Amino acid sequence: MAPIKACIFDLDGVIVDTAKYHYLAWRRLANELGFDFSENDNERLKGVSRMDSLNILLEIGGVELDEVRKQELAKKKNEWYVELIADMDKTEILPGTTQFLTELQKTGIKIALGSASKNAKTILRRIGLIEMFDTIVDGTDISKAKPDPEVFLLGAKALNVDPNECVVFEDAVSGVEAALSAGMRVVGVGSKETLFKANDVVNSLAEMTLNRLEK
Numbered sequence: 001m002a003p004i005k006a007c008i009f010d011l012d013g014v015i016v017d018t019a020k021y022h023y024l025a026w027r028r029l030a031n032e033l034g035f036d037f038s039e040n041d042n043e044r045l046k047g048v049s050r051m052d053s054l055n056i057l058l059e060i061g062g063v064e065l066d067e068v069r070k071q072e073l074a075k076k077k078n079e080w081y082v083e084l085i086a087d088m089d090k091t092e093i094l095p096g097t098t099q100f101l102t103e104l105q106k107t108g109i110k111i112a113l114g115s116a117s118k119n120a121k122t123i124l125r126r127i128g129l130i131e132m133f134d135t136i137v138d139g140t141d142i143s144k145a146k147p148d149p150e151v152f153l154l155g156a157k158a159l160n161v162d163p164n165e166c167v168v169f170e171d172a173v174s175g176v177e178a179a180l181s182a183g184m185r186v187v188g189v190g191s192k193e194t195l196f197k198a199n200d201v202v203n204s205l206a207e208m209t210l211n212r213l214e215k
């Protein structure tokens with residue numbers, strides 16, 4: 001097995017729980033359009049790009065709209081979301097994250113972000129972790145959404161490492177699939193039942209150590 005030279009982290013669901021803010025903003029939009037949107041429905045949006053999320057939401061509500069209107073609604077939802085994340089701070093970093101990133105840094109393993117979110121840099125700045133990342137690939141850099149491997153391959157390229165020297169940390173099924181098709185190893189963050197394709201699964205980064213990673 002190739003040595004591990006880089007770890008690539010998804011943001012939402014791995015480093016922070018922004019799903020709750022996405023949910024509030026999407027629900028507000030659904031309510032304005034005259035239908036309800038449950039937390040269960042929100043599960044379908046995890047790891048999914050903004051426009052694909054809107055399409056799923058509209059399908060749930062049985063609403064059909066033209067492209068121009070869709071762009072307007074996606075913009076509106078994002079404005080509400082940006083308001084909701086404005087007060088985020090380091091208390092919202094998920095357990096074990098800072099310790100694990102510090103351990104990687106000390107060992108010289110490179111750290112990358114591989115997120116679908118166009119708000120990723122804003123969030124990393126707010127929670128005070130941006131300086132720990134050697135490279136950031138986010139929704140502003142990619143043309144193909146997960147499960148396409150683009151986001152992770154761009155991360156490896158920026159760090160000048162081979163895909164088989166990377167380990168991805170992901171909470172979404174589409175993200176696990178993206179990592180595997182990039183030719184990378186992947187640690188699922190969440191439930192074993194959902195993320196069964198991953199090489200290893202932890203409940204949170206608090207369960208992760210360099211020792212476990214190298215096994």
Ligand code: B16
Pocket residue numbers: 010011012013022045046047048049050053078114115116117118119120139172
């Ligand atoms: P934005 P990740 C993803 O982040 C979220 O899981 C997903 O719910 C969201 O729709 C997507 O980012 C786009 O986010 O609207 O901020 O550009 O899990 O890939 O870090």
Ligand code: MG
Pocket residue numbers: 010011012013014046047170171172175
């Ligand atoms: Mg995620």
